[in-house]
Amino acid sequence: MTPAALTDLLASLTAIVGPAHVLTEGDLTAYEQDWRKRARGKALAVVRPGSTAEVAAVVQACAAAGAALVPQGGNTSMAVGAIPDGSGRQVVLSLTRLNAIREIDAANLTMTVEAGCVLQVVQEAADQAGLLFPLSLAAEGSCTIGGNLATNAGGTQVVRYGNTRELCLGLEVVTAQGEVWSGLSGLRKDNTGYDLRDLFVGSEGTLGVITAATLKLYPKPAAQLTAWAAVPSFDAAVELLGLAHQHLGSGLTGFEVMGRFALSLVAKHMPQLRVPFIDNEEVPYCVLLENSDSESEEHARGRFEALLETAFEAGCVSDAVVAESLAQARELWHIRESISMAQAEEGLNIKHDISVPVSRIPAFCAETDALLQRTFPGVRLVNFGHLGDGNLHYNVQVPVGGDPKAFLRDREEAVNTLVYDQVEKFGGSFSAEHGIGELKVHKLEKHKSPVALGLMRAIKGALDPQGLLNPGRVLRAGATRPH
Numbered sequence: 001m002t003p004a005a006l007t008d009l010l011a012s013l014t015a016i017v018g019p020a021h022v023l024t025e026g027d028l029t030a031y032e033q034d035w036r037k038r039a040r041g042k043a044l045a046v047v048r049p050g051s052t053a054e055v056a057a058v059v060q061a062c063a064a065a066g067a068a069l070v071p072q073g074g075n076t077s078m079a080v081g082a083i084p085d086g087s088g089r090q091v092v093l094s095l096t097r098l099n100a101i102r103e104i105d106a107a108n109l110t111m112t113v114e115a116g117c118v119l120q121v122v123q124e125a126a127d128q129a130g131l132l133f134p135l136s137l138a139a140e141g142s143c144t145i146g147g148n149l150a151t152n153a154g155g156t157q158v159v160r161y162g163n164t165r166e167l168c169l170g171l172e173v174v175t176a177q178g179e180v181w182s183g184l185s186g187l188r189k190d191n192t193g194y195d196l197r198d199l200f201v202g203s204e205g206t207l208g209v210i211t212a213a214t215l216k217l218y219p220k221p222a223a224q225l226t227a228w229a230a231v232p233s234f235d236a237a238v239e240l241l242g243l244a245h246q247h248l249g250s251g252l253t254g255f256e257v258m259g260r261f262a263l264s265l266v267a268k269h270m271p272q273l274r275v276p277f278i279d280n281e282e283v284p285y286c287v288l289l290e291n292s293d294s295e296s297e298e299h300a301r302g303r304f305e306a307l308l309e310t311a312f313e314a315g316c317v318s319d320a321v322v323a324e325s326l327a328q329a330r331e332l333w334h335i336r337e338s339i340s341m342a343q344a345e346e347g348l349n350i351k352h353d354i355s356v357p358v359s360r361i362p363a364f365c366a367e368t369d370a371l372l373q374r375t376f377p378g379v380r381l382v383n384f385g386h387l388g389d390g391n392l393h394y395n396v397q398v399p400v401g402g403d404p405k406a407f408l409r410d411r412e413e414a415v416n417t418l419v420y421d422q423v424e425k426f427g428g429s430f431s432a433e434h435g436i437g438e439l440k441v442h443k444l445e446k447h448k449s450p451v452a453l454g455l456m457r458a459i460k461g462a463l464d465p466q467g468l469l470n471p472g473r474v475l476r477a478g479a480t481r482p483h
Contacts, residue, residue, distance in 0.1 A: 001065060001066065001067065001089065005065060006044065006089075008065070009044075009061060009062070009065040009067055010022065010024065010044075010045060012061040012065075013045060013047050013058060013061060013091070016049070016054055016057045016058055016061065017047055017048060017049050017050065017054050017058065021047065021048040021049070021050070021097070022045050022046070022047055022048075023045060023046040023047075023048070024044075024045045024046075028043060028046055030075065031043060031046045031072065031075065031083070031084075031092050031094060032083055032084060032092070033083065034075070034077060034080045034082070034083050035075060035076045035077055035078060035139075036078060036351075038080060038439075039080045039083060039438070040083070040086075041083045041084035041085050041086050041090070042084060042085075042086050042087065042088040043070075043084040043088070043090060043091065043092045044067065044084075044088055044089050044090060044091050045091055045092070046091075046092040046094055047091055047092065047093055047094065048094045048096065048097050049093070049095070049097065049098070050097040050098070051098070052098070052172060052174065052180060052211040052212065053180075055093070055095070055098070055174045055209055055211050056174045056178045056179070056180050057178070058091075058093060058178075059093075059174050059175075059176070059177075059178040059209065060177070060178030062091055062468060063176065063177060063178055063466060063468060066466065066468070067089065067090070067091055067468065068089070068090040068091070068467075068468045068469075068470075068471050069090070069091050069093050069209075069468055069469055069470070070082065070083065070084050070090050070091070070092050070093065070205070070470055071093045071095065071146070071150070071205035071209045071210075071469070071470060072092050072093060072094050072095065072147075073095055073096065073115065073116060073143065073144030073145075073146045073147030073148075073150070074096070074118065074139065074142045074143040074144045074147055076139040076142055076143040076147065077147070077151070077434075077435065077437055078351070078353065078434040078435070078437075079431070079434050079435045079436060079437025079438070079439040079440055080437045080438040080439045081151070081204050081205075081435055081436070081437030081438060081439075081470070081473050082147070082205070082437075082470075085472065090471075093209065095114075095115045095116040095144065095146050095209075095211070096116040096144065097116060098114040098115050098116040098117075098146075098211055098212070099114055099116040099117050099118070099121070100113070100114045100117075101113050101114075101117060101121075101122070101125050102114065102212065104125065104126070104129050104131075104217075105186060106129060106130075106131065106217075108186050109131065109216060109217045109218065109219075110169060110186035110214050110215065110216060110217060111125070111126060111129075111131075111133065111214070111215045111217050112184055112186075112212060112213070112214045112215075113125075113145055113212065113213060113215065114145075114146075114211065114212045115144060115145055115146025115147075115149075115209075115210050115211050115212060115213070116144050116145075116146060117144060117145045118140075118141065118142065118143070118144055118145075119135060119137070119139075119140040119141075119143050119144065119145060119148060120140045120141050122135075122145055122215070123135075123136070123140065126217055127220070129217075130220060131217040131218065131219065131220060132217060132218045132219065132220045132221070133167070133215060133216075133217055133218075134157045134160070134161040134167070134218060134253070135148060135153065135155055135157070135161070135164055135167055136155045136156050136157055137153060137154070137155035137156065138337050138340065145213055145215070146210045146211070146213075148164045149164050149165075149168060149171070149200075149201050149202075149210050149213055150200075150201075150202070150203065150204050150205050150210060150435075151164075151202065151204060151433070151434065151435040152164050152165045152201055152202035152433070152435075153433060154386065154389070154391060154432065154433030155386075155433075156254050156256060156290075156333075156336075156386065157253050157254055157290075158386060158388070158389040158391070159252060159253065159254065159255050159386070159388030159389050160250060160252060160253040160254075160292070161218070161253070163433070164201065165198065165201045165202060166216075167215055167216045168197060168201060168213050168214070168215055168216070169185070169186050169187065169188065169197075169214045169215065169216060170183045170184040170185045170186060170187075170197060170213065170214040171183050171184065171196075171197050171200055171201070171210055171212070171213050171214075172184050172210070172211045172212035172213070173196075173200050173208040173209065173210055173211065174208060174209040174211055175208050175463065176207070176208065176463060176464040176465075176466065176468060176469050180211075181196065181208070183196060183197060184212060184213070184214045185214065186214045199459070202435075203474070204435050204436065204437065204470060204473050204474050205469060205470040205473070206460060206464065206469050206470045206471075206473055206474050206475065207459065207460065207463045207464060207469065208463065208469070209469070219294070221253075221292035221293055221294060222293055222294055222295055222296055222297070222300075223292070223293045223295075223296055223297035223299070223300040223301075224253075224290065224291070224292045224293070224300070224326075224329070225290070225291045225293070225297070225300045225301060225304050225322060225323065225329070226254075226288065226289065226290050226291075226322070226323040226328075226329035226332050226333065227288075227289045227291075227304060227308065227320055227321065227322045227323070228276045228277075228286060228287070228288055228289075228320065228321050228323075228332050229286065229287045229289065229308070229311070229317045229319070229320040230276075230277045230280070230283040230285075230286055230317065230318045230319040230320065231283075231284075231285050231286065231287055231316060231317055231318065232282075232283075232284065232285075232315070232316070232318055233284065233285070233362070234257075234284075234285060234361065234362040234365055234366070235362045236285075236315070236316035236317070237257050237285055237287050237316075237362075237387060238358060238359065238361065238362060238387070239311075239314065239316040240287055240311050240316045240317060241255055241358065241387060241388060243307060243310055243311055243314065243316070244289060244307060247303055247306055247307035247310065248291050248303055248304075248307060251291050251292055251293050251294075251300070251303065252289070252290070252291060252388070253290045253291070253292040254288065254289060254290030254388065255287065255288075255289055255290075255386070255387055255388030256287065256288040256289075256336050256384070256385065256386060256387065256388070257285055257286075257287050257383075257384060257385065257387040257392075258285065258286050258287075258288070258336060258339065258384040259284070259285055259381065259382065259383040259384055260278075260281075260283060260284050260285065260286075261380055261381060261382060261383075261397075262339045262342075262343070262382045262383060262384045263275050263278055263286060263335070263339070264278065265339065265342035265343055265345070265346050265382065266335055266338050266339055266342045268342070268346075269341075269342040269345040269346065270338055270341075270342055273331070273334065273335050273338060274331075275335055276321055276332075277319060280319075282318075283318065283319070287387070288332060288333070288336050289304075291303065291304050301322070304322060305322075308320050308322075336384070339382070339384050339393075340393075343382050343395060343397065346397060347397070347398060347404045348398065348404035348405060348407075348408055349382065349395050349396060349397045349398065349404075350395060350396040350408065350411075350412050350415050350416065351393065351395050352392075352393065352394040352395060352396070352416070352419050352420075352430070353391070353393060353431055353432050353433055353434040354391070354392055354394050354419070354420075354423050354428055354429065354430055354431075354432055355389070355390045355391045355392070355428050355429045355432035356390055356392070356423060356426050356427065356428035357390055357426070357427055357428065358387065358388075358389075358390045360426045360427065360428075361387065361390065361392065363426070364422060364423070364426040364428070365383065365392075365394075367422065368394075368418075368419060368422045369381055371418060371422065372396065372415070372418065372419075375414075375418060376396075376399075376411060376414075376415065377399070378399030378400065378402070379396050379397065379398070379399055379415075380396075380397040380398075380399070380400070381394070381395070381396060381397070382395040382396070382397055383395070390428075390432075391432040391433055392432075394419065396415050396419075416443070420443060420446075420447060424447055430443055430447055431443075431444075435474075436473065436474045437473055437474075438472055438473055441472065441473070441474065441475065441476055444474070444475075445476070453475075456474070456475060457475060460474075460475055
């Protein structure tokens, strides 16, 4: 675009949303720097529409000018998927002003909310209505529903309720041409052609801009109990998961595994948190279980105790504590949720968000741990995550005394290649819940089948022929035709 065209575009955007909501000057770090501070871009402008109609008008103006758009919610992407590039010619479309809760339909167990609603606000609104919205993740105080849907976020209760995709019944989307598709029906059965909802969920803002969603709600459990168990091996953790399914059924709403080194970082950097069994060096892994019961606390506790008794007898649990209060349960979950922050305190690290069939996770970890130690002597493995659904955060910490920046500069690509090749060998995915963004585009090209990539490029080309929506994310910029 010529300078005159840029000026005209900014004037059009200002006319649509008002001068207070077109940001071009001042500190725009919150919009231009990614969550992990791995990348920083430069926006032509940050535009903050206040309605779906304004979003559509902004998209139309950008499409007419040929200006790329980067949809953004809470900017909590872990894969550099929601910031502009460094050209200064991309428009950041911030959806945080679209934050209304449009409707709660208690009889239909649904809730219609706008894309800019913060996840925690959605949880609280459901709770006030006497219902449950079960999506829960560490960034819930700042991430937004639009971003959760765009990345098909996971979290700690996927084992029972599924990813965000499974919690969504309908969407409202602005297309790349600036048209509005209203598919907010709260129907659980609607077989009328292609499922457009599933097409946009997980597309990371590359096919359309999600502006609202109809979400599933659930009755609140009568009781919720949390236990922390010490297990002698990863195989034992998988055995415990099987027993939990047998004893708790759909009551099993959380099953997290945490390696000893990951927990030791929490104990080191957050000494105010009391990590159970951390002083016992014979405990290599701990498991955090959550049991949600529809009957009563007494019933829940009875089932939990029966599970743990069977697990002790089977030898897959060596010690355990059951939270005696909601406050104690929150403390246990806070330990689990503090691992990432403790790891950051320890220094730069290489993160992997992977999934492997649960049955193959112990073998994957044993083989990959050994390969990493042999190839990169001294590296420390921060292994934790959602074992209940096969998703691990399999992170690599720099050797003690090493230069973190130098290690990442010289070794990160080799470490990633080793881990992702192992993931593929064991039938897994190199991106379980964080998405592709810009960070993993080249990995997608390596590990996705040519047929799948061809279909994805064809879809992108059909829905966004100008390639203006979040270019360079998921698919390489310009990759809109099968090769």
